[in-house]
Amino acid sequence: MTLFVRAHKRQWAWMLLALFVAIAAGLPKAGAAKRDLQVYFIDVEGGQSTLFVTPTGQTLLIDTGWPDNEGRDADRIVAAAKSAGVTRIDYVLLTHYHDDHSGGIPQLVDKIPVGTFIDHGANIDTKPGGPTEKIYAAYQQVLATGKYKHMVAHPGDVLPITGMKVTVISSDGNVIGHPLPGGGETNQYCSVPETKPMDHSENSHSLGVLINFGKLKILDLGDLTWDKEMLFMCPVNRLGSVDILVVSHHGLNPSSSHALVNGIHPRVAIMNNAAAKGGAPQVIDTVLQSPGLETLWQLHFSEKGGAEHNTAAQYIANPQGADLGNYFVLTASPKGSFTVFNSGDKQTKTYAAK
Template sequence: MKRLLAAALLMATPLAFAQKKSGDLKVYFVDVEGGQATLFVPPTGENLLVDAGWPGAANADKIVAIAKVAGVSKIDNLLITHYHIDHVGGVPDVAARIPVGRFIDHGINRETNDKATETSYQNYQKLLANGHYAHLTAKPGVILPLTGMHVEVVSADGNVIDKPLAGAGATNAACAASPLKDAENTENDRSIGMMITFARLRIADLGDLTWNKERLLMCPVNKLGKVDVYIVSHHGFDRSSSPALLNAIAPRVAIMDNGAVKGAEAGAWDIVDHSPRLKDLWQLHTAIHTDAAHNSNDSRIANLPGPDAFHYLVLTVHPSGSFAVTNSRTNQTVEYPAR
């Protein structure tokens, strides 16, 4: 199965997608069926895999196959945003297939009343105990000790940064009109959120951070500033991506790691799609549980309805600050100018 999957991915992948000796940052959005697995590969320095999707061989094989496409033979850093099964469940399977140097997480599991979450966390703890891995607990305000790109932690374990990031801090006019929601009191609330900067381009990845916790970053002032690329929180569930967040960070491009029947809820999709600077909203799957008005154009979707074809999206960030998104299904690339 592993060899067949890798072969299928590589046969469907233009050579231009693979990581080359260039000055570009490549970000691969792996289709793990509505989980998250995002591989950042800078031109020099250390790579970073954010989450590892669901448990099981199929998703782990997809991640390893994409690593091969990217020219990666070792995961330098594997960051776990939180301990829900669709984010950490695949970690042992991935670690069994490709070497991992360091794990990064937010600390202990806080959602002990959920069996799947606690089991996923305990499996991860067994892996740490039985292996020879470096380990780092992320805290808000910390710059991760990675080389090749700048990664600043803005949320972790339910806490957020005290002060705005450099260049941020403007009053957020969207706060007054953005509805309030209660905290979930789940691991989602405790997601590691990051601002990733490369060549003046800013990427926001907040994991599954919820509406209530977003507000601590956004109101009364926008602590994050504007971004170029927003990795849509929580797969597009409407418990995340509040108007206060989207109107303030105002991404130029959004990328949603939804599944065919998971995420991409109409309310959240609308908020992202109507954010003030958005040019394109890309999806890993057509959301078959909603309507055409709440799905992007097919050209901006990696996997259309039907059998799983393992297609993925690639974000390429050029040293000039311009960037592009490539759809592996269509082999088409859309370019976006530098700010």
């Protein structure tokens, strides 16, 4: 009898230990619960690289940053993946082929396993010997190895990633032709008279996506330009409201019309600018003055305007001066609450569900 009880106790101790180990192993890092979505806004100094880690453990990287700098941007992506507890990128979405978005592809695939590349189709900046043509050729070489799956996305497509819903809004110069759930109302901000510089480069062909995660909506249009924004925001807003806006085009003036920014009235906007790239005073003002905005976060202080054309200092990852590589992490609950962590000052701001 005594022997039996002892054995029984030992068994319980082992079971408890096994349970503890299983729970500890399953906990994502940086305080996120297993059901949460994590988004790393990596600093690539005025390019884009945004890493999504879904509750099912899948990963989507939107853009790869710049080439050169001895693989700096690929190193920063790998560091973000490590911090999130993931060892591969399931999907790399290329918004377009400019060097600040697709330049880091060869360096990235050397440093971390990648599953599938998603893009808008053929490059349109085809000037022979030009920087975009070179970047595109390097990407075609990577695809030609046969190691990766490849998808071309079209407006209205839903990407195959699990744990969040990713709907394509724009691709290859075309935009979504019907309102999405929550959209379909007349957009009052279309009456604001506005003319912005025209841009007929790869920017206008950006592959843009709307992400639904629980009650939250996140919009990332790459460098999509204002003439394309007008097509799905005027006269009818086909997107409805959006909680988190990744400010298009690093905050450069050919993007971010009032019809888009005011029309979707984001609670939070995150700008992937550099000290001397993007962060145009007009765009920062548009975002800061948009109705319902709670916070604009900037990866860098913008030297194009004074403090009055920048967000408050605590919402800037990299203050004036040398680049520090500081980033933001957004952690979202499917119930609609979320936090933004600034690796610069190590502070976290919490947003209650609405």
